[in-house]
Amino acid sequence: MNREDREWHRHGSARFAERADLLRAGMLTQTPTSLFPGFCGGRPIWCDGDGGLLMVAGARSGKLRDILAYNLFSGICSLETILLLDPKGELAAISQNQTPDGKHCRYWNPLALHGLPQDRVNPVGHLKWSSPTLFSDMKVFQEQFLPRSGSANGVYFELNARRWGEAIGLALVKRNGVLTLPDYFRAISSIPEGGRDWLDLAWEMHASGIDACRSVEAEIHAGREDSSGGFRGILGELQKSVACLSDPVLRDSVSPPFDFDLADLCRSAPAMQVYLMAPPEMISPWAPVIKAIFTTAMVLKSRAPQALRQTWILDECAQLKGFDLVPKLFAYGAGIGVRPWAVFQTEQQMNALGKDARSIICSSASVQSWFGLRDLESAKRVSEMMGAETLDYDDPLAQGRAGVEARRLLGDVLSGGDAFRAAPRLAQQMHAAVHRAVQRRSILTPDEVMHLPPDRQLIFADGLPGPIYAGRAPYWTQRWLAGRYHPNPYHPPLDSVLVQTRFGPRRRPVLTGNVPAAFADLPQYRDGTWSWIGDEPT
Missing domain, CATH: 1.20.1060 (Taq DNA Polymerase; Chain T, domain 4)
Known part of the structure; x- marks a missing residue:
């Protein structure tokens, strides 16, 4: 800006981005790896950058209906693998037809939500004795599985619990060839009893030839006579980290035989959509397992940079407390081919993920969308960001x-x-x-931000001179999406869907039948049946 412009705009020169700005930035052109964040003047906006995306939207504001759902339908992001945390399984239910793109769908679905498949997966399947990076990977696993609480009094117990967990995990890998979470849970649960199962593992740790295993086995043996509380404190932290696996339903979902491997996400083709279907009330109790899945996927993708780029959608992200992998992905995920999209209800929730998480995420996200805000602090921040x-x-x-x-x-x-x-x-x-x-x-002042119209949002994107006063709308109001979505199980009826036609909204039936031979190899149709919308598909 030259002196004359600065003189004229002496109080500030902020403005909304216009359609011409989006055209120059290439945000009105769709590619096979583009994500959809909203509308500008009735036209879809497309984002194809490598940077992460951030959505802050209040409860019941329509973030699934108006934004997230679009990105999971066929024809959108068709050449990119998507891994998503799907509370209630709504996204999995409505986006189950991926036949036009030939995508493979996998459903980690411990509670058998909505009649969808229950695929079993090993969240730590990369921890194999044959892996040259086993010891390093085990440390990464322990860091995410046993996060720091931030308490000064807990440092001793938490760090030693990680060390004990690492040694036990290494011993199990050497014995079985690969680690599984049920084996890990049973090994830790056997320590207080000190019965035959633990004695067998303790001997294997002693005879393993691994210094860490020998040292920890000796500490546990000596700790049984410890009256100071140190042994019980460390063991308590270790048991707390695996407490979620006492749930037999969750334990079965990560037990063999496994239906797919997280390494499948890194294959060159075809693209996949992997749904982690956890009811909202179970995200926090199941958080250690969910975090283990994401951690393993990150480790595997970082070693396969040539594989398809992955988009990770983390709805209700704040419930994964202490998950500092999320801010790290915003900082360096683009370099390994992972594009995170984190969803929060307020900006304060971000700090639940780790120290300085809010600052890291907000400063690193290439696209941010804000709407449905009801707290003044978030509204003030958006108002200041706009200028x-x-x-x-x-x-x-x-x-x-x-x-x-x-x-x-x-x-x-x-x-x-x-x-x-x-x-x-x-x-x-x-x-x-x-x-x-x-x-x-x-x-926009903070009160104007808090009272945006229900069909509006504010989008900040790299490469634009200002925010976009963007639109949003329910997916079933878009003619170009007709036939791409199934009914939402939480909004009956389930035998038909509402679609937009040239003559207005109409209902179309959900039909079922034998899967055609062309789609029989897709794992989501392994039971031999499939469903579609409307007439017999060609």
């Missing part, structure tokens, strides 16, 4: 006074007054009579 403009306006009182004075001076001249003396003053008053005042004004 201020130099607003010019008519001041009737000042202009009126100047007009009265100009007419008086003109009357004096016409009455025989000295025109040469009155001319400068008259010119100044005539200018003041039409001069528009300027002041500083936020593009």
Whole structure:
């Protein structure tokens, strides 16, 4: 901005991005790896950058209905693998038809939600004895499985619990060839009893030839005589980390035989959609297993940079407390081919993930969308992010006074007054009579941010001169999406869907039948049946 522009916009030059700005940035052109964050002037906006995306939207604001659902339907992000945390399993239910893109769908679905498959997966399947990075990977696993609480009094117990967990895990890998969470749970649960199962594992740790295993086995043996509480404190932290696996339903979902491997996400083709279907009330109790899945997927993708880029959608992300992998992905995920999309209800929730998480995520996200805000702090932040403009306006009182004075001076001249003396003053008053005042004004004040229309959102994106005053709408109101989605199980009826036609909204039936041979190899149809919308598909 040159001096003349700075002088004119002395109070600020912020403005909304316009359609021409989006055209120049390539955000109105769809690619096979583009994500959809909203509308601009009725046209879809597309984001194809490597950076992460952030969505902050209040409860019941329509984030699934208006934004997230679009990105899981066939024809959108068709050449990219998607891994998503899907509370309630709604997204899995409505986006189950991926036949046009030939995507393979996998459903980690411990509670058998909505009649969808229950695929079993090993969240730590990369921890194999044959792996040259086993010891390093085990440390990464322990760091995420046993996060730091932040308590100064807990440091000793938490770090030693990680060390014990690492040694036990290594011993199990050496014995079985690969680690599974049920084996890990049973090994830790056997320590207090000290029965045959633990004695067998303790001997294997002692004879393993691994220094960490030998040391920890000796500590546990000696700790049984410890009356200071140190042994019980460390063991308590270790048991707490695997407490979720006492649930037999959860334990079965991560037990062999496994239906797929997380390494499948890194294959060159075809693309996949993997749904982690956990009811909202179970995300927090199951968080250690969910975090283990994401951690393993990150480790595997970082070692296969040539594989398809992955988009990770983390709805209800704040419930994964202490999961500092999320801010790390925003910082360096683009370099390993992972594009995170984190969803929160307020900006304060981000700090539940780890130290400085809010600062890291907000400063690293390439696209941010904010709507449905109900807390003042988030609204203030958005208002400040948007900036201020130099607003010019008519001041009737000042202009009126100047007009009265100009007419008086003109009357004096016409009455025989000295025109040469009155001319400068008259010119100044005539200018003041039409001069528009300027002041500083936020593009949107915090209260205006909190009261956006229900079909609007604010999007900040790299490469644009200002925020987008973007639109949003339910997916079933879009003609171009007709036939791509199934019914939402939480919004009956389930035997038909509402679609938009050229004649307005109409209902179309959900039909079922034998899966065609062309789609029989897709794992989501391994039971031999499939469903589609409307007439018999061609």
